[in-house]
Amino acid sequence: MSKKDVSYPIIDLFAGPGGLGEGFSELYNSDNARAFESVVSIERxxxxxxxxxxxxxxxxFPRHxxxxxxxxxxxxxxxxxDLIARNKDNWEHAKKTALKISLGEKTHNEVQNIIKEGLKSSKKWALIGGPPCQAYSLVGRSRMMGSPEFQEDERHFLYKEYLKIIIDHRPPVFVMENVKGLLSAKVNGEFVVDKIVQDLRNPIRAIEKNRNGLRYKLYSLSQAGEVIEEIEPKSFIVKAEEYGVPQARHRMFILGxxxxxxxxxxxxxKSKAPSVEQVISSMPKIRSGISRRKDSLDEWKSALLTIDSDSWMPSNRKESHLIKTEIKNALNEIKSSALENQSNVYKAPRVLRSWYYDERLRVTTGHAARSHMVSDLHRYLYASSHATALDISPKLNDFPEELLPAHKNVKEGCEGKMFSDRFRVQIRSRVSTTITSHISKDGHYFIHYDPAQCRSLSVREAARLQTFPDNYHFEGPRTAQYHQxxxxxxxxxxVQIAAIVKDVLDQMPGD
Incomplete structure (x- = not known):
């Protein structure tokens, strides 16, 4: 085995469903073995x-x-x-490496021992994960860094716990991920991100107020060169769509x-990202369900085919005939439709086939449509028709008056002051907007581009836009799956970040 065919351990904290760890585990050496092995992943x-x-x-299991x-x-x-009973050793291995633990003061010693045991004597390894740092912005409202709210906020402590783990185990490399909003968060008029960068450079000084000892050099993954003291923190922002991800997702990644x-x-x-249509168009067509009444294909058709779209479209708008044509085309398709509101039929994606596709997979999981109120079905039909005709998602002031929701902020929305994009269609020819945990609450920001399906994205479609392989199965109820x-x-x-980390570890002296 060559030096570059070593499998390096990773410790994954705040792992969620495993997206960051999945990328690291999908980087392979020349001998087709994994370049990284997740020896400890922690999620609560x-x-x-x-x-x-x-x-x-x-x-x-070995690859394939x-x-x-x-x-x-x-x-x-x-x-x-049955799965567990038939594969006891593999399940026991999973239980030892994927742990349900709430990181914090009470579990610190336990986690310290778990990580030490997982690493054994490894000198070359990586710490990855994104500790919650939202507490900084929450405390900004109180304007007191030393306030009880700041000291007691659990999420602040979790960030400190991350620093303690760095101190305890001295990883040669770490990757810390967090939300872009951290850039604008302030406490006492000072930017929080500056404090975080300072802490990560000098973790011992941050925790123990000791000026000597452990230090890290911090780097941007999107801009070359060491991050020096005066550099703009925005250099840590990585725009996922610039690196082949079909989603406009901007997050902070700090490489230490x-x-x-x-x-x-x-x-x-940088590489060109595929469009929404390229990524999800191979998914079987399904219809939305109807909430607050018995759902059936006939009820769904009835709710949509009674629409008088002529009343929606004022004749003085030059775009009206284009939108009206798309609505009528959709209604004609709906009239002859035999769609169900879920499907487990598996079809290979049109793009990134080697990444998404599994030839052994015979079903699609998580491809079921939400149910929506009839009034929202009408809005979805209009919005997706508008997007198809004009290649842009409508704002509230683009909606016919009779389709406006009965919401107290609608007037402000129509004036462009707030929530003007309450209903957002994912444009077929572009990358998607950011898939957020809000998708677990409703589908208004994640409307499918096809008017004849009249629905929001399924869990599997959202997972594809997040670039999870098709054999990645999400557990729990649908709301929890969306959230994950x-x-x-x-x-x-x-996986692209993993390649950079691997190169650093490969160049380190020693075994």
Whole structure:
């Protein structure tokens, strides 16, 4: 085995359903073995942990040699208890590496021992994960860094816990991910991100007020060169759509290299991202469901075919005939439709086939449409027709008056003051907007581009836009699945970050 064919351990904190770890585990050496092995992944949310645990089970098998029982479980031919009983050793391995723990003072010693045991004597490894830092902006409202609210806010403590783990284990490399909003958060008039950068450079000084000891050099993944003290923190922003991810997702990624390691990491290489249509058009067509009444195909058709779209479209708008044509085309398709509101038929994607596709997969999981109120079905039909005709999602002031929601902020929305894009269509010819955890609440920001389906995105479609492989199964109820997908790091971006981290570890002296 060559030096560059080593499998490096990773410790994944605040792992969620495993998006960042998935990318690292999908980087392969020349001998077709994984370049990274997740020896410890920690997540406290129950459903996200169940997903993480199942994925660690999947990854416990060699590449392309996953047990047939996994696919039988996805198809519903066997229960999870059967899956576990038939593969006890692999499940035990998953249980040892995917852990449900709430990081904090009470579990610090336990986690310290778990990480130490997982790493064994490894000198070359990486710490990855995104500790919640929202508490900084919350405390900004009180304008007191030393206030009880700041000191007691759990999310602030979790960030400090991340620093303590860095101090305890001295990772040669770490990757910290967080939301873009951190750039604008302030406490006492000072930008929080400056404090975070300072802490990450000098973690011991941040926790123990000791000026000596452990230090890190911080780098941007999108801009070459070491991040020096005066550099703009916005250089840490990575725009996922610039690196082949079909989604406009902008997040902070800070790459830290221990100061005693004389290696300058590379940066991400830009590539064209596929469009929404290219990524999800191979998914079987499904119709929306209807809420607040018995759902059926006939009821769905009835709710839509009674529309008088002529009343929606004022004749003095030059775009009206284009939108009206799309609405009528959709209604004609709906009239002859035999769509169900879910499908497990699996079809290969049109793009990134080697990334998404699994030839052993016989079903699609998570491809079921939400149910919507009839009034929202009408809005979705109009919005997606507008987007198809004009290649832009409508604002509230573009909607016919009779379709405006009965909401107290509608007037302000129509004037462009707030929530003007309450109903947002994912434009077929572009990358999607950011898939967020809000998708778990309603589908208004994530309307499918096809008017004849008249619905929001399914979990599987959202997962594709987040670049999860098609064999990645999300556990828990649908709301929890949406939440997991929305909070994750796109694995296709993560695998590119992993390649940069691997190169740093490869160049480190020693075994």
């Amino acid at each position: 949310d129950d459903f996200a942990h169940q997903t993480l645990l199942l994925r660690h089970f999947f990854k416990s 040699r996953v047990t047939e029982d996994y696919y039988a479980y996805l198809e519903g031919r066997i229960e999870k208890t 290299v221990r100061a005693d390691i004389d290696v300058v990491p590379g940066t991400l290489e 997908v929305g909070n994750a790091v796109p694995p296709y971006l993560a």
